[in-house]
Amino acid sequence: MENKEIWLETLITNSPQEGRELAIKMARKSIATIQTNAETRNNMRSDYANDTAQLIASANVIAIEFQTIAAANNYWKKQ
Amino acid sequence: MENKEIWLETLITNSPQEGRELAIKMARKSIATIQTNAETRNNMRSDYANDTAQLIASANVIAIEFQTIAAANNYWKKQ
Amino acid sequence: MENKEIWLETLITNSPQEGRELAIKMARKSIATIQTNAETRNNMRSDYANDTAQLIASANVIAIEFQTIAAANNYWKKQ
Amino acid sequence: MENKEIWLETLITNSPQEGRELAIKMARKSIATIQTNAETRNNMRSDYANDTAQLIASANVIAIEFQTIAAANNYWKKQ
Amino acid sequence: MENKEIWLETLITNSPQEGRELAIKMARKSIATIQTNAETRNNMRSDYANDTAQLIASANVIAIEFQTIAAANNYWKKQ
Amino acid sequence: MENKEIWLETLITNSPQEGRELAIKMARKSIATIQTNAETRNNMRSDYANDTAQLIASANVIAIEFQTIAAANNYWKKQ
Numbered sequence: 001m002e003n004k005e006i007w008l009e010t011l012i013t014n015s016p017q018e019g020r021e022l023a024i025k026m027a028r029k030s031i032a033t034i035q036t037n038a039e040t041r042n043n044m045r046s047d048y049a050n051d052t053a054q055l056i057a058s059a060n061v062i063a064i065e066f067q068t069i070a071a072a073n074n075y076w077k078k079q
Numbered sequence: 080m081e082n083k084e085i086w087l088e089t090l091i092t093n094s095p096q097e098g099r100e101l102a103i104k105m106a107r108k109s110i111a112t113i114q115t116n117a118e119t120r121n122n123m124r125s126d127y128a129n130d131t132a133q134l135i136a137s138a139n140v141i142a143i144e145f146q147t148i149a150a151a152n153n154y155w156k157k158q
Numbered sequence: 159m160e161n162k163e164i165w166l167e168t169l170i171t172n173s174p175q176e177g178r179e180l181a182i183k184m185a186r187k188s189i190a191t192i193q194t195n196a197e198t199r200n201n202m203r204s205d206y207a208n209d210t211a212q213l214i215a216s217a218n219v220i221a222i223e224f225q226t227i228a229a230a231n232n233y234w235k236k237q
Numbered sequence: 238m239e240n241k242e243i244w245l246e247t248l249i250t251n252s253p254q255e256g257r258e259l260a261i262k263m264a265r266k267s268i269a270t271i272q273t274n275a276e277t278r279n280n281m282r283s284d285y286a287n288d289t290a291q292l293i294a295s296a297n298v299i300a301i302e303f304q305t306i307a308a309a310n311n312y313w314k315k316q
Numbered sequence: 317m318e319n320k321e322i323w324l325e326t327l328i329t330n331s332p333q334e335g336r337e338l339a340i341k342m343a344r345k346s347i348a349t350i351q352t353n354a355e356t357r358n359n360m361r362s363d364y365a366n367d368t369a370q371l372i373a374s375a376n377v378i379a380i381e382f383q384t385i386a387a388a389n390n391y392w393k394k395q
Numbered sequence: 396m397e398n399k400e401i402w403l404e405t406l407i408t409n410s411p412q413e414g415r416e417l418a419i420k421m422a423r424k425s426i427a428t429i430q431t432n433a434e435t436r437n438n439m440r441s442d443y444a445n446d447t448a449q450l451i452a453s454a455n456v457i458a459i460e461f462q463t464i465a466a467a468n469n470y471w472k473k474q
Contacts, residue, residue, distance in 0.1 A: 008096040011154050017403040020421070024428055026099070026145075030138035033103055035128045048131040049430045052443040056452045057135045059425035063459035064142040066421075072154035075406050075467035087175040090233050105178070105224075109217035112182055114207045127210040136214045143221040151233035166254040169312050184257070184303075188296035191261055193286045206289040215293045222300040230312035245333040248391050263336070263382075267375035270340055272365045285368040294372045301379040309391035324412040327470050342415070342461075346454035349419055351444045364447040373451045380458035388470035 011072035019073060023065035027058065090151035098152060102144035106137065169230035177231060181223035185216065248309035256310060260302035264295065327388035335389060339381035343374065406467035414468060418460035422453065 007029060013019045035041050048054035070076075086108060092098045114120050127133035149155075165187060171177045193199050206212035228234075244266060250256045272278050285291035307313075323345060329335045351357050364370035386392075402424060408414045430436050443449035465471075 006096060008099060009094070011095055011149065012156075015404070016406055017401060020403060020424070024425070027138050027142070029099070030103070030141045031134045034134055034137055040129070044129070044131050044134075048135065050435070050439070051131075052439050052446075053449055053452065054132055054135060055426045055429055055439075056443065056449060056456060057132065057139070058429055059422050059456045060452070060459065061135060061138045061142050062425045063422065063456050063463075064139065064146065067459065067463045068142075068146045068149045068154075070406065070463045070467065072149065072156070075463075077407075077467070085175060087178060088173070090174055090228065091235075106217050106221070108178070109182070109220045110213045113213055113216055119208070123208070123210050123213075127214065130210075133211055133214060136211065136218070140214060140217045140221050143218065143225065147221070147225045147228045147233075151228065151235070164254060166257060167252065169253055169307065170314075185296050185300070187257070188261070188299045189292045192292055192295055198287070202287070202289050206293065209289075212290055212293060215290065215297070219293060219296045219300050222297065222304065226300075226304045226307045226312075230307065230314070243333060245336060246331070248332055248386065249393075264375050264379070266336070267340070267378045268371045271371055271374055277366070281366070281368050281371075285372065288368075291369055291372060294369065294376070298372060298375045298379050301376065301383065305379070305383045305386045305391075309386065309393070322412060324415060325410070327411055327465065328472075343454050343458070345415070346419070346457045347450045350450055350453055356445070360445070360447050360450075364451065367447075370448055370451060373448065373455070377451060377454045377458050380455065380462065384458070384462045384465045384470075388465065388472070 011069050013069065013073060016070070016073075016076050019066060019069040019076070020062070022069055023062045026065045026069075027061045030061075090148050092148065092152060095149070095152075095155050098145060098148040098155070099141070101148055102141045105144045105148075106140045109140075169227050171227065171231060174228070174231075174234050177224060177227040177234070178220070180227055181220045184223045184227075185219045188219075248306050250306065250310060253307070253310075253313050256303060256306040256313070257299070259306055260299045263302045263306075264298045267298075327385050329385065329389060332386070332389075332392050335382060335385040335392070336378070338385055339378045342381045342385075343377045346377075406464050408464065408468060411465070411468075411471050414461060414464040414471070415457070417464055418457045421460045421464075422456045425456075 008026070011022070013022055032038075032041065035044070048058065087105070090101070092101055111117075111120065114123070127137065166184070169180070171180055190196075190199065193202070206216065245263070248259070250259055269275075269278065272281070285295065324342070327338070329338055348354075348357065351360070364374065403421070406417070408417055427433075427436065430439070443453065
């Protein structure tokens with residue numbers, strides 16, 4: 001089962017930028033959980049990569065995931 | 080009554096990844112509460128699994144549910 | 159006046175699952191406040207119950223309402 | 238100027254239900270600020286009151302406004 | 317450069333209603349940053365002012381911006 | 396690899412307005428991560444800059460990103 005791989009052990013990252021990368025990964029994993037066929041996902045890629053409305057909607061998801069990650073990391077503030 | 084099954088006893092999970100799984104379950108249960116016919120839901124599955132805009136919208140829901148779960152778990156930080 | 163019934167006395171619920179039920183109720187009440195005709199609402203039901211995009215949008219609303227309820231209940235943590 | 242009327246003196250309400258009413262008022266005021274013509278707004282009412290997708294989108298706005306109001310009221314918890 | 321004007325010195329406002337006004341300003345500035353031509357923006361105004369779906373989407377943005385402003389102002393609670 | 400440039404070292408900014416600029420940058424970087432071809436992105440620019448629905452959706456993303464940045468900066472309150 002694809003989702004039984006452990007891909008999310010922690011929300012803690014070394015930097016805000018790594019937090020962005022994790023946010024993108026989380027968004028992608030959500031989609032892969034619903035559309036489990038990797039080839040189908042690849043074939044659909046141009047559907048959204050060339051549609052600005054869908055690109056903006058994707059950015060909305062990333063922004064929400066990043067909120068969670070940023071809070072988990074206490075905004076990467078030095079203590 | 081379908082919804083009388085107890086499916087959400089706690090928001091606490093052992094790991095972030097289990098938190099993701101719970102977020103997905105919560106999103107699915109919302110849909111099942113509105114469209115109560117399981118066969119209809121199955122028949123509609125390809126409507127969204129093959130539509131990138133709907134996959135992205137689904138990821139948006141999962142991201143919001145996960146925010147709640149992550150906060151409930153204090154972001155799975157070791158104390 | 160429909161909305162003068164008292165339907166929301168508290169955000170506190172006994173369990174997460176009751177919190178989900180309240181979230182769904184809150185979403186439905188919002189719609190009933192705008193479309194006040196119950197028969198019209200019933201007639202429109204198939205419009206969204208059979209449209210996956212609208213089911214996903216409904217799940218988005220439920221997820222947001224649940225965030226509020228979960229915070230109000232301190233995530234149902236034992237103290 | 239329509240918006241110079243003072244309509245939002247406080248976010249504090251006596252009950253969660255009054256908080257819902259305020260959330261709805263806030264959403265409506267946002268729309269009235271953009272579409273300032275009351276007659277035009279009235280004429281457009283059936284556009285969204287009879288369109289489930291727009292009713293759901295409206296419920297999304299109300300849910301977000303209510304989050305703010307609920308936090309302001311400390312979720313109406315007795316202290 | 318249009319955006320070099322200083323238009324956001326603080327998130328603190330004297331009242332919730334001024335907070336609403338700032339939320340609307342922030343939403344408008346976002347749009348002006350992407351569509352930098354003021355005449356084009358003016359010409360597009362009827363596109364959304366007469367489209368209820370877009371009015372609702374605008375209200376969604378205002379609600380999110382207001383969440384931030386309300387938190388910044390500690391919900392305008394007397395201390 | 397485009398994304399290996401370090402573009403997000405911190406969420407801390409000197410002012411709310413710089414926070415807005417960072418929010419816009421974060422939204423743009425999300426889109427650039429999905430549509431990696433800069434020329435394609437430039438060609439698509441008029442797709443959303445002239446479509447009010449997409450401008451509003453973009454403003455929604457910026458509002459969410461700004462929430463995170465504002466929290467990270469403790470709303471730029473003097474301590």
